[in-house]
Structures are given as C-alpha cells and as structure tokens.
Amino acid sequence: xxxxxxxxxxxxxxxxxxxxxxxxxxxxxxxxxxxxxxHALLGENGAGKSTLMNILYGLYRPDAGEIRLNGKPxxxxxxxxxxxxxxxxxxxxxxxxxxxxxxxxxxLGTEPVRNGIFLDERGADKRVAExxxxxxxxxxxxxxxxxxxxxxxxxxxxxxxxxxxxxxxILDEPTAxxxxxxxxxxxxxxxxxxxxxxxxIFISHKLNEVLEIADRITVLRRGKTIxxxxxxxxxxxxxxxxxxxxxxxxxVDKEPAxxxxxxxxxxxxxxxxxxxxxRVRGxxxxxxAGEIVGIAGVDGNGQTELIDALTGLQRxxxxxxxxxxxxxxxxxxxxxxxxxxxxxxEDRQRRGLVLEFTIAENIALHDYAQPPTARFGWLFxxxxxxxxxxxxxxxxxxGGGPQTRAGGLSGGNQQKLVAAREIDRDPxxxxxxxxxxxxxxxxxxxxxxxxxxxxxEGRAILLVSLELDEILSLSDRILVMYExxxxxxxxxxxxxxxxxxxxxxxxEPTAA
Amino acid sequence: MSDPERSSAPEQPAEPGTLAARWNVKQRAxxxxxxxxxxxxxxxMGGVVVAATQHSVHKALLAYRDIFNGAGLNWIxxxxxxxxxxxxxxxxxxxxxxxxxxxxxxAVAFAFRCGMFNIGGQGQYFMGIIVANWIGVSLVxxxxxPHILLALALGTVAGAVxxxxxxxxxxxxxxxxxxxxxxxxxxxxxxxxxxFGDGGPLQNSTQPTIPISDQVSPGARLxxxxxxxxxxxxxxxxxxxxxxxxxxxxxxNRTTLGYEVRAVGFNPDAAAYGGINVKKNLIxxxxxxxxxxxxxxxxxxxxxxxxxxxxxxxxxxxxVGFIGIAVALLGRNTALGTLLGALLFGGLxxxxxxxxxxxxxxxxxxxxxxxxxxxxxxxxxxxxxxLVLWVWNTPRRLFRKRAKPATSTAELPA
Numbered sequence: 011x012x013x014x015x016x017x018x019x020x021x022x023x024x025x026x027x028x029x030x031x032x033x034x035x036x037x038x039x040x041x042x043x044x045x046x047x048x049h050a051l052l053g054e055n056g057a058g059k060s061t062l063m064n065i066l067y068g069l070y071r072p073d074a075g076e077i078r079l080n081g082k083p084x085x086x087x088x089x090x091x092x093x094x095x096x097x098x099x100x101x102x103x104x105x106x107x108x109x110x111x112x113x114x115x116x117x118l119g120t121e122p123v124r125n126g127i128f129l130d131e132r133g134a135d136k137r138v139a140e141x142x143x144x145x146x147x148x149x150x151x152x153x154x155x156x157x158x159x160x161x162x163x164x165x166x167x168x169x170x171x172x173x174x175x176x177x178x179x180i181l182d183e184p185t186a187x188x189x190x191x192x193x194x195x196x197x198x199x200x201x202x203x204x205x206x207x208x209x210x211i212f213i214s215h216k217l218n219e220v221l222e223i224a225d226r227i228t229v230l231r232r233g234k235t236i237x238x239x240x241x242x243x244x245x246x247x248x249x250x251x252x253x254x255x256x257x258x259x260x261x262v263d264k265e266p267a268x269x270x271x272x273x274x275x276x277x278x279x280x281x282x283x284x285x286x287x288x289r290v291r292g293x294x295x296x297x298x299a300g301e302i303v304g305i306a307g308v309d310g311n312g313q314t315e316l317i318d319a320l321t322g323l324q325r326x327x328x329x330x331x332x333x334x335x336x337x338x339x340x341x342x343x344x345x346x347x348x349x350x351x352x353x354x355x356e357d358r359q360r361r362g363l364v365l366e367f368t369i370a371e372n373i374a375l376h377d378y379a380q381p382p383t384a385r386f387g388w389l390f391x392x393x394x395x396x397x398x399x400x401x402x403x404x405x406x407x408x409g410g411g412p413q414t415r416a417g418g419l420s421g422g423n424q425q426k427l428v429a430a431r432e433i434d435r436d437p438x439x440x441x442x443x444x445x446x447x448x449x450x451x452x453x454x455x456x457x458x459x460x461x462x463x464x465x466x467e468g469r470a471i472l473l474v475s476l477e478l479d480e481i482l483s484l485s486d487r488i489l490v491m492y493e494x495x496x497x498x499x500x501x502x503x504x505x506x507x508x509x510x511x512x513x514x515x516x517x518e519p520t521a522a
Numbered sequence: 523m524s525d526p527e528r529s530s531a532p533e534q535p536a537e538p539g540t541l542a543a544r545w546n547v548k549q550r551a552x553x554x555x556x557x558x559x560x561x562x563x564x565x566x567m568g569g570v571v572v573a574a575t576q577h578s579v580h581k582a583l584l585a586y587r588d589i590f591n592g593a594g595l596n597w598i599x600x601x602x603x604x605x606x607x608x609x610x611x612x613x614x615x616x617x618x619x620x621x622x623x624x625x626x627x628x629a630v631a632f633a634f635r636c637g638m639f640n641i642g643g644q645g646q647y648f649m650g651i652i653v654a655n656w657i658g659v660s661l662v663x664x665x666x667x668p669h670i671l672l673a674l675a676l677g678t679v680a681g682a683v684x685x686x687x688x689x690x691x692x693x694x695x696x697x698x699x700x701x702x703x704x705x706x707x708x709x710x711x712x713x714x715x716x717x718f719g720d721g722g723p724l725q726n727s728t729q730p731t732i733p734i735s736d737q738v739s740p741g742a743r744l745x746x747x748x749x750x751x752x753x754x755x756x757x758x759x760x761x762x763x764x765x766x767x768x769x770x771x772x773x774x775n776r777t778t779l780g781y782e783v784r785a786v787g788f789n790p791d792a793a794a795y796g797g798i799n800v801k802k803n804l805i806x807x808x809x810x811x812x813x814x815x816x817x818x819x820x821x822x823x824x825x826x827x828x829x830x831x832x833x834x835x836x837x838x839x840x841x842v843g844f845i846g847i848a849v850a851l852l853g854r855n856t857a858l859g860t861l862l863g864a865l866l867f868g869g870l871x872x873x874x875x876x877x878x879x880x881x882x883x884x885x886x887x888x889x890x891x892x893x894x895x896x897x898x899x900x901x902x903x904x905x906x907x908x909l910v911l912w913v914w915n916t917p918r919r920l921f922r923k924r925a926k927p928a929t930s931t932a933e934l935p936a
Contacts, residue, residue, distance in 0.1 A: 323795060344797040353795070361795045366788040375785070375796035379778040387778050 054450030098171020304485030352437030365417030422453030592877015620868030626846025642703025644843025650819020658738030681816015689808025
C-alpha cells in the first residue's frame with residue numbers, strides 16, 4: 011500500500027501557534043503531508059485539530075508559524091485563497107442544496123458558461139460524470155441531492171472539492187454520519203484518490219478507522235503535537251495513550267447481566283413528528299432491571315421520536331408506555347420524570363443543559379420546585395449549591411465550581427453534569443441517547459463505566475446510539491431500528507456486519 | 523480524566539439560540555464598561571449635534587450644564603427640603619419621572635428574562651392610566667386607602683391582561699410578541715382616545731367640549747411625602763416603584779417562578795425537557811411584565827396627572843413605555859441596572875425640557891429633541907453593542923497585529 015507514497019511534501023506547517031482569549035488552541039504545532047498520502051489527524055475534542063485545519067483553510071490567521079504548500083510559503087486570508095491553492099475541505103455538515111441535482115451542486119459557484127452568460131448544463135453534466143467514473147463514485151449526476159443517501163451526499167462534497175482542482179483534501183470526521191458499510195465504501199474511494207496522487211488529511215477521534223485508512227498518524231493533545239507515527243507499529247492502545255496522556259481502558263469491562271423485573275414496557279407505540287409524518291411505527295419491547303438494551307440504527311430512523319415519546323416530549327399517537335408497572339397514557343415531561351425516567355438527551359447543549367445557567371442551577375433543572383431546593387415557591391440557592399458541590403465531587407466534574415456557567419465546561423464535563431443530574435434522581439429507567447457523542451476517549455471511558463455501574467445497581471438502561479461500536483460493547487441485548495420499526499433483536503455474540511445490514515433495511519434470516 | 527479539561531469554546535463556539543441567551547453572552551463579554559461607554563458615547567454624539575447646529579462647542583458644554591441643573595442635580599451642592607427652591611423642585615420632578623421609568627423599564631426587563639421583547643409597555647401603561655382613572659373617578663364614596671389600593675390594583679391588572687393577550691397569542695398560535703404588542707399599543711391608544719374623547723363614555727362631565735377625562739377624586743390620589751402648597755409634590759409612588767425593584771429582583775432570582783422564566787428565556791427546549799411548561803411561562807411572564815407597566819400608568823394617574831388627554835392625532839403624548847426599552851436595555855434587564863437607567867433617563871427627560879427652556883443656550887423647541895437624540899443613540903448603541911465591544915477591544919487588537927509579525931519571524935527556521 012505504501013508504494014504510492016512518494017516522499018515529496020505537499021504541505022508543511024511549522025511552528026503554528028493560535029491563541030484565543032484564555033486558551034492556546036495551537037502551540038508550536040508542526041504537521042506535514044506527503045503527496046498521495048492519507049494522513050490522519052487524531053486528538054480529543056479541544057485538542058486543536060479544527061483550529062489547525064481552519065488555519066490551513068484560511069478561516070483563521072495563525073499568530074505565529076509558517077505554512078508551505080508544494081514548497082512555497084503561503085498565507086491565506088480566506089477560504090477562497092485556500093481553494094484557489096488546491097485545498098478542499100469536506101465538513102461534517104454538508105453544504106449542499108437539496109433541491110438541485112448532483113451536477114448542479116458540484117459546479118455551483120464555478121459553473122461552466124456558454125456564450126458568456128448561459129449555464130452550460132450539458133458541459134457540467136459531462137465533466138461531473140467523467141469525474142464520477144474516474145474515481146468510482148457511483149453517483150448519478152442527474153439525481154437530486156435530496157434523493158440520494160448520506161454517503162452519496164458526502165461523495166458529492168468530495169466531488170465539489172475535486173472539481174475545483176483540489177489536490178489536498180481535508181475530511182473532518184467523515185465517518186461520523188455514515189453506517190459501517192458506507193464507511194468502508196468511503197475508504198475504498200479514499201484509496202482510489204490517493205492512487206491518483208491526491209493527498210488527504212483525515213480528521214478523526216476513532217482509533218480503529220485511523221488504523222485502517224491512514225499512512226501516517228499525527229496526534230495532537232491540548233494544542234501540541236505529541237507525535238507523528240507511521241501506521242505500521244501503531245496500536246489502538248498506543249494511540250489512545252498519546253491522545254489522552256495515560257493508559258486508557260478501551261474495552262468495557264462488565265459482568266454478564268442479571269436481569270430482574272421488567273421496568274419499562276413499550277407496546278405497539280406509534281409516534282408522529284411535527285410534520286405529522288409517522289416516525290415510530292408500532293414499536294414494542296421491554297427493558298428489565300439490571301440490563302442495558304441498545305437500540306442500533308442509522309440516524310433518522312425514528313430513534314429520536316421514540317425517546318421523545320417515552321420522555322413525554324412528543325405526543326404519543328397510540329400505544330402504551332409502562333414504567334415500573336404504572337401505565338402512562340400521553341405523558342408530559344413532568345409525569346414521565348415523576349414516573350421514574352431519567353434521560354440523558356442526545357443533544358446536551360440544546361436540550362440537556364441551560365448553558366447560561368450555573369452548574370448548580372442545571373442540577374436543579376428537574377426538581378427546582380421541590381424541597382429542599384424550594385419551599386412554597388421560594389428558592390434556596392445555598393441548598394442548590396451544596397447539592398451541586400456533592401455531585402461535582404461524586405461525578406468528577408472538572409472545570410468549575412457550583413457557580414460556574416455550564417456553557418463554560420468542556421463537552422465531556424457537560425455530559426458528566428447531565429449524567430450526574432439524571433442518575434442522582436435515582437430513576438428506575440435511564441434512557442441514554444448518544445451519551446458519548448462528540449466526547450473524547452477519556453470521557454467516553456468514564457460514561458461507559460458509569461452506565462455499567464448503574465446497570466449493576468438495578469436500573470433498566472435503554473441506550474440509543476449511532477455508534478455501532480458503543481452499542482456492541484455496552485448492550486446486553488440489541489434492538490435494530492429501521493424506518494420506525496424494530497427489525498432485529500440480538501442477544502449474545504452478533505457480528506457488526508449482520509447488524510449493519512439490518513440497519514440498512516436488509517433482513518437476514520438470523521435467529522436472535 | 524488525568525488532565526483538567528478546558529473549555530473547547532474556540533473550537534465549537536456555542537451559539538445560544540434565544541434573544542435572552544445571545545444577549546447574555548454579549549453582556550458578559552463587555553462587563554460594566556459597555557453600558558457606561560454606551561452612555562458616554564451617546565452624550566458625546568448628542569454634544570456633537572448641538573455643537574454642529576449651534577456652531578459652538580462652548581454652547582454644547584453649556585447645554586449639558588443646563589440639563590444637569592434642569593434635572594435638579596445641582597441640588598446636591600446645596601441640599602434643601604424647600605420645594606420652592608428651583609433645584610429642589612427640579613429634583614422632585616426628576617424623581618417622579620424616574621419612578622415611572624423604573625416601572626416601564628421593569629416591564630421590558632421581565633419579558634426579556636423570559637426571552638421576549640415587550641414593546642407594548644406604552645399600551646400597557648395606557649391601560650393602567652385608563653382603568654386607574656375610571657376607578658379613581660367613579661367610586662367617589664369609597665374611603666381613601668381602599669380606593670387608592672383598588673385603583674392601583676386594577677390598573678396593574680389592566681396592564682397584565684393587555685400584555686397577557688400578546689402572551690396568549692404567542693403561546694397558542696405563535697404570533698410574535700413584537701408585532702402583537704405594537705398593535706396592542708395602538709388599540710389601547712385609540713381605545714383611550716374614544717373613552718376620553720368627544721362624546722366618549724369617560725369624557726369630562728363638566729367641560730363637554732374638551733376631549734379629556736375627569737379628574738380623579740381627591741380621595742383616590744396618592745399622598746405626597748414631599749410637597750409645597752400650590753406645587754406638584756413628590757407622591758408615594760416613588761416608594762412603590764422602589765418596592766417594585768425589590769419585588770422584581772426577588773421574583774427573578776429567588777422564586778421557582780423566576781427560575782422557570784429564566785430557563786425558558788435562555789433555552790426553551792431545555793426548559794421543556796426539565797419539566798417546565800413553556801407556554802404557561804410565556805403567558806405568565808408577559809402578564810407580569812404588563813403588570814409593571816400598568817402599575818406605572820396607575821401611579822401616574824393617581825399621582826401627578828389625575829386626568830388624561832389622549833389627543834386625536836396619531837402621536838401619543840406619552841413615550842414612557844418606549845423609553846422603558848432604553849432603560850431596560852441599558853440596565854441589562856436587572857433590578858439595579860433598571861434603577862440606574864431610569865435615573866439617567868428621568869433626569870434627561872426633565873432636564874432637557876426644563877433646563878434648556880430659557881432659550882439662552884439653544885432654542886427651547888430644539889431642547890426636547892436633544893432627549894430623543896440621546897435616547898435614540900443609547901438604543902442604537904445598546905442594540906449595536908457588538909460595535910461598542912469592537913471599539914472597546916480595538917487597542918488590544920491593534921497591539922496584537924503589530925506584535926504578530928515579530929513573533930512569526932522569530933520562530934521561523936533560519
């Protein structure tokens with residue numbers, strides 16, 4: 011594989027420094043990319059990966075340091091400069107226009123023109139089709155973007171960059187939105203690209219992917235370059251140690267589950283979203299005390315609506331939810347909470363926390379009106395603060411005291427804050443939706459351990475995650491959700507491929 | 523975790539969604555310096571206008587001296603309780619103006635804390651005026667204290683109901699409160715104009731040719747605590763306004779109601795997730811907000827004014843509801859800030875109209891406009907406090923730019 015990697019350096023970044031008020035985001039960072047190489051940039055959240063790439067892409071100006079492209083020093087003052095110099099960036103969130111075709115999206119902004127003013131649609135189609143063929147993209151140039159899959163949309167983003175003659179591609183956490191199958195398709199495309207001499211910077215915090223695709227790996231930690239290593243010889247453990255600065259337990263250690271009474275029963279549940287589209291279509295399952303049930307599925311297959319319905323945030327169309335033997339018909343958020351549901355929501359910043367509130371105020375979010383926090387409508391801030399202080403210690407929340415704003419905490423500590431609040435309420439059923447999304451390995455390790463501990467304490471835990479790895483390593487039982495229905499149930503050993511296939515709607519005759 | 527984690531703010535800038543949340547971020551960024559800079563900048567620009575139109579910098583300085591004296595602030599140099607003293611009289615009028623503005627300011631501030639922009643303080647104030655006048659005029663037989671309390675209470679309720687309409691509309695059909703409160707302002711205005719106008723049900727019974735209300739009966743008037751025969755004294759409304767500041771502070775910071783209001787204001791999604799009824803809070807916060815403005819109207823009616831004329835034109839005679847917006851914005855929607863903002867605008871309102879009316883420095887007909895110029899500039903600068911922050915940070919930014927090339931060359935490999 012390494013034979014296409016020439017030693018010619020396409021990009022050199024030397025001594026890059028970037029400071030934001032109060033934070034040194036990049037501190038003497040050095041990084042280079044060879045022609046036709048996939049170079050992974052690995053690091054925890056806040057390690058400085060995005061800052062470095064934003065500097066390269068002309069969005070930030072470095073405070074110090076030098077960037078050389080093909081040996082020549084460059085200084086970009088905007089993304090336009092970077093694009094003109096042959097750098098393309100594919101963001102996590104696609105910037106495509108859904109009602110336009112693939113070809114139109116690809117040429118947008120640099121359309122081929124006929125007679126000075128007319129859009130040369132056929133010319134555009136032809137060039138895009140040629141490109142799709144060369145790189146084996148398997149995308150129909152005439153399809154509308156809204157009709158193609160997420161994986162294909164990502165390929166359109168890559169084509170956009172290539173169309174602008176990019177020979178250095180930056181991919182920002184490209185697999186975050188993909189299924190395992192789509193991810194392996196992407197890796198094949200990346201192999202094709204590097205054979206064509208395109209260099210790729212692959213930003214990720216997933217160790218297994220980096221080891222699969224990268225030729226070299228650079229690890230950043232707290233704004234500094236820790237090491238650049240060839241893939242050969244690197245292991246998940248060695249990379250994790252470099253990322254976090256200590257040994258990390260990558261596998262979740264857990265005893266076999268000891269399931270007890272059924273604490274959550276869902277019977278033939280139907281839920282519609284705001285636009286009256288039925289998103290949950292007759293889902294039934296139960297979760298017992300002392301077990302973790304994982305729901306696997308590609309984003310947008312009804313998981314969000316299912317959780318919202320269970321937690322009273324979305325109206326139930328029909329069906330029943332029973333918590334600890336008590337049936338809730340059309341619960342609102344308050345009755346669901348009172349019935350014993352704890353909920354770590356998938357979006358901690360939008361829903362799980364009031365970022366402007368202090369840690370103490372956030373901890374009181376569910377029971378601010380109950381003694382001892384309040385009596386007869388009067389708040390006792392002192393008591394809120396005392397309780398917060400206890401939980402900060404118990405859950406090892408770092409970065410501030412009870413009166414620190416939640417928005418000032420890092421993602422991992424914000425998530426610990428949410429978890430602390432939900433677990434401290436002593437819920438019968440704990441629903442954890444994407445509990446480790448966007449977190450770094452250290453925080454993931456902590457939350458996973460904590461979920462297992464809470465399971466062993468006898469709670470019923472419903473885990474919903476788009477990360478198949480997370481589902482596989484934590485769950486005692488796995489349900490696969492596809493287009494609003496449960497299409498598979500597995501206990502014991504099951505292959506990633508089998509679940510991946512079910513996630514895409516293909517049913518395999520596997521017995522549970 | 524081995525390392526204490528840091529804020530990853532520069533990598534993932536949190537973008538708060540609501541008005542109140544965005545506001546909060548900006549406010550924290552600037553500290554107390556921004557409102558002060560805002561006021562100084564507004565005064566400076568006002569001075570530039572005077573200097574330019576009068577072709578004299580000296581006159582601009584004189585104008586500000588006269589405003590200062592006109593607001594009665596020179597009273598502190600020779601304090602006296604004698605209201606016949608001009609500076610004491612001016613100060614007493616500034617205090618009256620300030621108490622009204624405290625209440626209309628609190629009206630804006632409270633809604634803001636729940637993430638809403640109540641531009642309807644003026645209409646809610648008018649409803650307070652109307653109802654307090656009606657009660658004050660009609661129940662002549664009542665004994666004084668219950669009469670006053672009833673008129674104040676119903677005036678307050680009138681403001682609350684009026685703002686509550688906008689709250690209900692927002693909670694049920696999603697009508698934006700900015701639009702609905704502005705429309706309610708005009709409905710209140712023309713409602714009052716009809717009630718007190720020619721042939722209206724509450725028109726003056728002794729002078730049927732004048733479109734004005736009856737006088738509030740003497741028993742329903744707020745007693746003065748600082749007064750002189752034949753002069754408008756300072757009534758106890760000042761204390762009611764000060765008490766309202768305390769109530770506002772306690773309500774927002776020390777009650778579960780205030781917790782809900784703030785949670786909804788900062789992040790309605792998180793509030794709903796926390797088990798808070800968002801719609802109920804929108805309606806309730808709007809009603810409480812209107813109650814402050816209604817109380818302002820009732821106090822003005824039972825205190826100094828005692829009768830009211832809405833006029834038949836499209837120009838309301840009173841602007842206190844709108845000035846309340848500037849007061850609250852400048853005061854960062856806090857109790858203490860609102861007090862300071864109200865003092866500033868109270869002094870300015872009375873100081874410009876009465877300090878400059880001699881015509882010695884600038885034409886009296888221009889004097890009142892200076893208030894509006896400064897008020898407008900404050901609102902402009904507060905609204906554009908990103909701009910003020912930018913100006914504020916300029917020295918640091920310039921310093922960095924100059925420093926940068928030096929460091930980068932130093933670190934270049936030889």
